[in-house]
Amino acid sequence: MRSFNGHSGLARRTFLGGLATGGVGMAVAQAAPPQPLAARLPDAMTRPGGADLPYGLPAAQEAQVERTLSTAAGFPVWRTPLQHQRGIITPSGLHFAVHHNGVPDIAPERHTLKVHGLVHKPLRFDLERLLRYPMVSRVHFLECAGNSAANALSPTALDQTLGEIAGEVSCSEWTGVPLAYLLNEAGVKDSAQWVVAEGADGGSHSRSLPLKALLEHGMVALYQNGERLRPSQGYPMRLFMPGWEGNVNVKWLHRLEVTDAPAYTKDESGLYTQVLADGRIERFAFHMEVKSVITHPSGQQRLPEPHGFCEIAGLAWSGRGRIARVDVSLDGGRTWAAAQLHGPVLDRAFTRFTLPWQWNGRKADLMSRATDEHGRTQPLRSEWKRRYAMHSFNHYNAVQAWRVQADGRVENVYA
Numbered sequence: 355m356r357s358f359n360g361h362s363g364l365a366r367r368t369f370l371g372g373l374a375t376g377g378v379g380m381a382v383a384q385a386a387p388p389q390p391l392a393a394r395l396p397d398a399m400t401r402p403g404g405a406d407l408p409y410g411l412p413a414a415q416e417a418q419v420e421r422t423l424s425t426a427a428g429f430p431v432w433r434t435p436l437q438h439q440r441g442i443i444t445p446s447g448l449h450f451a452v453h454h455n456g457v458p459d460i461a462p463e464r465h466t467l468k469v470h471g472l473v474h475k476p477l478r479f480d481l482e483r484l485l486r487y488p489m490v491s492r493v494h495f496l497e498c499a500g501n502s503a504a505n506a507l508s509p510t511a512l513d514q515t516l517g518e519i520a521g522e523v524s525c526s527e528w529t530g531v532p533l534a535y536l537l538n539e540a541g542v543k544d545s546a547q548w549v550v551a552e553g554a555d556g557g558s559h560s561r562s563l564p565l566k567a568l569l570e571h572g573m574v575a576l577y578q579n580g581e582r583l584r585p586s587q588g589y590p591m592r593l594f595m596p597g598w599e600g601n602v603n604v605k606w607l608h609r610l611e612v613t614d615a616p617a618y619t620k621d622e623s624g625l626y627t628q629v630l631a632d633g634r635i636e637r638f639a640f641h642m643e644v645k646s647v648i649t650h651p652s653g654q655q656r657l658p659e660p661h662g663f664c665e666i667a668g669l670a671w672s673g674r675g676r677i678a679r680v681d682v683s684l685d686g687g688r689t690w691a692a693a694q695l696h697g698p699v700l701d702r703a704f705t706r707f708t709l710p711w712q713w714n715g716r717k718a719d720l721m722s723r724a725t726d727e728h729g730r731t732q733p734l735r736s737e738w739k740r741r742y743a744m745h746s747f748n749h750y751n752a753v754q755a756w757r758v759q760a761d762g763r764v765e766n767v768y769a
């Protein structure tokens with residue numbers, strides 16, 4: 355006991371010193387002449403801190419964590435920097451956004467939602483009335499049908515960040531009124547089969563949706579991550595259909611017309627139809643398929659050390675249900691290992707996965723392949739390309755591969 359106490363100071367210093375040289379980069383103070391307490395404290399501990407803000411902002415030092423803008427489609431597409439996301443919820447300010455005709459400036463007190471067409475009692479809801487209905491909250495991803503289009507179309511893999519390549523997907527907690535409450539109150543007629551949803555933006559973005567699915571899963575979302583929708587996400591209200599392609603989630607929703615047939619609006623007959631390899635056209639492809647990306651390490655990152663421990667981390671999702679497993683390959687798809695899924699594993703939501711990796715400092719091709727609870731799994735890029743016509747790009751869910759070069763730099767590659 356006595357000798358242990360006598361040596362504990364030395365033993366402790368040796369242990370910490372060992373850790374410091376062992377690679378965790380911790381600086382350890384050596385024995386030094388005694389200093390006044392204030393001189394030994396970090397600056398911030400020696401005086402009162404600064405003021406806070408009425409609405410909080412990220413740390414100034416994190417300013418590089420931003421959405422990136424693409425105009426390749428002819429309209430602005432803001433993409434989530436997924437490489438910086440650790441966790442399943444995308445901060446609202448980083449949610450991706452696609453606006454075909456800009457963000458309308460809507461006065462909430464004048465906005466209304468009309469339910470009409472094949473109904474017994476046409477209804478009109480202002481926001482105040484809608485906010486009095488019972489609401490549900492659900493965590494769900496939202497993905498643009500055109501996410502990862504460049505990987506589908508570009509003959510060579512573009513050297514970009516993950517956000518630039520596949521950032522047209524985000525995940526939020528959405529809170530709102532189930533559509534069934536509103537449609538049942540209006541009373542749909544026997545001949546009713548479809549609903550045309552229209553937005554109050556310049557181009558009156560509109561889509562036809564099967565009534566049965568809307569009654570089962572549709573929501574008029576009013577809140578996102580606990581606060582009212584952001585203008586960019588459809589303030590003051592949007593349609594939300596969990597797991598379905600982004601463009602059916604009509605923002606700035608102002609009209610639901612119950613019909614007996616689809617309307618074949620411009621938004622569903624042009625950009626969002628998908629041409630198959632044999633020339634046939636998929637008219638309505640609502641579900642987003644199972645998909646995953648390794649977020650770390652990912653495109654344009656650089657591993658800090660030529661050798662050493664690195665946690666492979668990523669996100670997986672499926673428009674048809676829960677994620678059942680994610681396999682990770684470190685050798686370009688020759689061998690696979692099951693990654694650990696981190697809960698909560700939610701229906702049609704981001705699921706986080708990780709795999710510990712000891713990098714040996716040699717070139718390595720990393721891939722992730724998710725499988726959902728229905729046994730659907732991601733195709734390789736070559737398999738996906740065989741299924742669709744050469745110029746098709748919607749619903750691209752092929753396995754994403756990253757090459758870690760010997761110097762630690764990470765690049766997008768086709769596997």
Ligand SMILES: Nc1nc2c(c(=O)[nH]1)N[C@H]1C(S)=C(S)[C@@H](COP(=O)(O)O)O[C@H]1N2
Pocket residue numbers: 449450451452453454455496497498499552553554555558559586587588599600601602603604605606
């Ligand atoms: N009214 C309206 N709704 C819209 C759009 C639009 O341009 N106008 N864009 C759609 C597309 S293409 C997508 S991918 C999703 C994106 O939703 P987000 O901007 O909230 O991420 O909104 C859809 N809803």
Ligand SMILES: [Mo]
Pocket residue numbers: 452497498499500600601
């Ligand atoms: Mo989209």
